[in-house]
Amino acid sequence: MQRLRELSRRVEAVYGEMADIYAGYQQARGLHCRSGCGACCLHPEIEASVLDMLPLAMHLFDQGTAESTLAQLEAAPAGTSCPMYQPLSFDGKQGQCRIYQWRPTLCRTFGAAGYRDKHGKTALSTCKTIKQERSSAYAETLIAMELDPPPMLSHARQQVNQLDYELSRSSLPIAEAMQAALRKVLFQACYSEVDIDQQIA
Numbered sequence: 001m002q003r004l005r006e007l008s009r010r011v012e013a014v015y016g017e018m019a020d021i022y023a024g025y026q027q028a029r030g031l032h033c034r035s036g037c038g039a040c041c042l043h044p045e046i047e048a049s050v051l052d053m054l055p056l057a058m059h060l061f062d063q064g065t066a067e068s069t070l071a072q073l074e075a076a077p078a079g080t081s082c083p084m085y086q087p088l089s090f091d092g093k094q095g096q097c098r099i100y101q102w103r104p105t106l107c108r109t110f111g112a113a114g115y116r117d118k119h120g121k122t123a124l125s126t127c128k129t130i131k132q133e134r135s136s137a138y139a140e141t142l143i144a145m146e147l148d149p150p151p152m153l154s155h156a157r158q159q160v161n162q163l164d165y166e167l168s169r170s171s172l173p174i175a176e177a178m179q180a181a182l183r184k185v186l187f188q189a190c191y192s193e194v195d196i197d198q199q200i201a
C-alpha cells in the first residue's frame with residue numbers, strides 16, 4: 001500500500017506542475033474555459049488511465065468511501081458521460097466537476113493545448129465554445145504559434161505515464177478507469193492487512 005500511496009503523491013505532484021503549464025498558457029493567451037462551462041465533461045468519450053485516477057481512489061479510500069463509490073459506479077449504466085460531472089443547467093452544459101482537485105490528465109488540458117497534425121506540425125486543440133466566444137484571442141494565438149508554442153497534450157500524458165507504465169498502459173472510459181483504480185487500492189489495502197496480520201502472528 002505504501003508504494004501505491006507514494007505513486008499517488010507523485011501523480012499529484014505532476015498534476016500540480018501541469019496546472020502551471022497548461023492553465024498558465026490558457027490564461028496568458030485568453031483561451032481559458034468560461035466559468036461553469038461543462039460542455040467537455042458531457043462528452044461520452046473522455047478517457048483516463050488507472051494511474052490518472054489513482055489520487056482520487058486513494059483520497060476516497062482515506063475518507064472511507066472507496067467501497068461505496070465503487071458500488072455506485074458499478075451500478076451506473078455504461079457508456080454515459082463522466083459520473084463525476086454535476087450538471088447545473090437544463091441542457092447540462094453548465095455544471096461542475098465534483099472531483100476537480102483529482103481530475104485526470106486529459107481534463108487538465110481542457111481549454112487549449114497543442115498536438116501534432118497529420119503533417120507533423122503543431123496544431124491547437126481548442127473547443128468550439130472557446131473558438132466562438134474568444135475568437136480574437138484564438139486568431140492571435142494561431143498567428144503566434146511559432147513564437148509561443150502551446151504545451152503539448154502528449155507531453156502531459158508522458159509526464160504522468162512515465163511514473164508507472166503498467167498502470168498507464170490503457171486508456172479507458174473515465175468511469176471504468178475510476179473503478180479499476182478503486183479496485184486496485186482496495187485490493188492492495190486488503191493484501192497489506194493480511195501481510196501485517198501474518199507478521200504479528
Ligand code: SF4
Nearest residue numbers: 041082084085097107
Ligand atoms: S473528471 Fe471532472 S473535469 Fe473531467 S470530465 Fe469528469 S467532471 Fe469533467
